[in-house]
Every structure is written in C-alpha cells, then in structure tokens.
Amino acid sequence: MDFASKIRDVVDFPKPGIVFKDITPLLQDPRAFQTAVDVIADRHVGSKLDAIVAVESRGFIIGSALAYKLGCSLVVVRKAGKLPAKTISTRYALEYGEDELHIHEDALQPGQKVLIADDLLATGGTVRATGQLIRQLGATPVEAVFLVELNGLGGRELVNDIPCFSLMSFDVEE
C-alpha cells in the first residue's frame, strides 16, 4: 500500500515556513485507513498491552481504532483545561509552538504496559512529554506508534528511551 501518496502537503500551515503533513486524505480512503490500523495493530497482537495512550487530537483517531482492534483500554492525553477530573501535567515544545499536556491521575496503574499512539512524530516533544506523564503514573510505554514521521527534526533522538514505529517517513529540513 502506497501510504505516502495519501498524505497532503499544506505549505505555510499553521505558520509560515511549516509544511503541514495532512493525514485527512488517508483517513478518507477506507482501505488505506483500515490497512494502516491493521499494520500497526499486527505488531502488538498477543503482546499483553494494558492500554493505548492517545494524544489529543489527531492521536485520538489512530489510538481509538487501535484500542478497539487490540481490545485494550483507551487513555486520553489532552491539552490544558479539557480533562474534567484531577490531572498531572507537563509543558513541552512543538515544531510550531509550545503546549501543555494532561492525563487523569487515575488513568493508569503502576506496572501497566502501554502503547502511545499519535498521527505524527516531528520534534518528539509531544511523545516525550506523554512518556513522562505515563512514567509518573508508574506505567511503562513499550512503544510509540505513528502514521507519519518527519526525518531531520530529531524526534526519534529526543524520545530515545521509547522505541518508535512509523508507517511512513518524509525528509524535512530543519
């Protein structure tokens, strides 16, 4: 399956100088979306995961499909002010800004093994922050999975303590 042909480049979004990798054409193609989820899920069939931790907002799309397919619980990591109960949080840098991520403090139990799901790995700030929240709750991120990885922004290096798998990658200049 040629997944890369289903990703659209949008130049200067959300800021001048950023080439935004738009996953919506892939999502709109039923066979491409289904195959993408299957390829990622197949890596973890039988691996006794406790939860998929999906990152707001595009991570919810792939994360919820994986949780359904693998029969694990779905835990959401959200931006500030979105989760209703008591949370722990961390601030982090993105390719185009800075943000804050939260997780409910009772979302994971010590010793649980989880998979982080997001649509895209760029600088790695989001996944590193998510890994920190997971570890603060005593759980372990066994892998982080993505549809798209941007090579050249140092993402994989930044999250060097969590193995990363991406379905496709693109070279970008820093």
Ligand SMILES: O=P(O)(O)OC[C@H]1O[C@H](OP(=O)(O)OP(=O)(O)O)[C@H](O)[C@@H]1O
């Ligand atoms: O590797 P990084 O440099 O951290 O960038 C990757 C993150 O950036 C995007 O999220 P964004 O915060 O734009 O939120 P969205 O999914 O709600 O659009 C993307 O969905 C990843 O979560």
Ligand SMILES: Nc1ncnc2[nH]cnc12
């Ligand atoms: N270039 C990019 N395209 C889409 N999502 C992103 N998240 C961070 N950088 C991105």
